[in-house]
Amino acid sequence: MSVQEDQLKTGIILQGIGGYYEVLDAAGRVHTCNARGKLRQEVGKPLTGDHVSFLPAKDQQNGRIEHIRPRKNQLVRPPAANIDQMIVVITAGVPAADLLLLDRLLIQAEQWEMEAVLCINKCDMDEDGRVEEGIRREYAATGYPVLSVSAKNAEGIDNITARLKGKVTCFAGQSGVGKSSLINLLLPGEEMETGGLSKKLARGRHTTRRTQLLRAGPDTFIMDTPGFSLFETNIGDPELLQEYYPEYRSYQGQCRFNGCLHDREPDCAVRQAVAEGELAKGRHERYRTLLSEAREQWRRQYD
Ligand SMILES: Nc1nc2c(ncn2[C@@H]2O[C@H](COP(=O)(O)OP(=O)(O)O)[C@@H](O)[C@H]2O)c(=O)[nH]1
């Protein structure tokens, strides 16, 4: 082992700006690092969320990232890695829940192999609880956890906190649903927007907001991703769409046709379950909407 090797520490990249990276070590110290010259060629640019080993910053010197651990997943836009969980926020008030967008985001979480959690915010606007109830019914068969909260009244926030522990979580959902409000409630007091930023990194901040990991507790991070509300889902092969619906997986092999897409095929076990009320009708209708969209995309791509 070279002298350097045993000086290496491990850490996680909180954010990167212009070739500099803020790396949090196990002791909670933040090091400003650059990357070893060949690293980019070997594995590409370091990303927010990367687990790295690095030479610690010393005196006036920056640290240096030496290795990047293999990634669990990798997002292109926003550029980030190793996101464990997606909390999709919708509301029981305004803006009214866009369930088609919700389904797209859930598909995205499945594609990226993230755990998905539904969060119904603004429950204070839903006095008789009917809106919340309807959404819960619609998603009961999916098995996704559903949390009802109000950022305004700080109600139900502990249930989110419990889901965050030990994970890197991103928040997604349309603009105005309360993502920022919730994130503010979930961060401990000292973790302000620019908290812990070294001067060198802070200087770059006026330009655009960066993808960064915010510390919500030990080993617990929230990925703050400006513009993460809407992104284009590319379903790819239409035949794969049903794989992203956890509640449809258990019906596999029960339809008359092998490779049934649960659309118009006769003797389809999924359609029958919908007809019998075991599976949600609305969710299936939106599935069919996305299926025809995927078919259209697929056709354009390969014709
Ligand atoms: N009534 C109510 N309003 C909320 C709640 N959470 C957020 N808001 C309001 O909804 C608006 C959008 O919130 P914001 O956090 O910026 O949403 P974002 O666009 O998803 O980040 C703001 O005016 C918030 O004050 C809530 O639980 N109840």
Ligand SMILES: [Mg+2]
């Ligand atoms: Mg916001």
Ligand SMILES: [Zn+2]
């Ligand atoms: Zn079927």
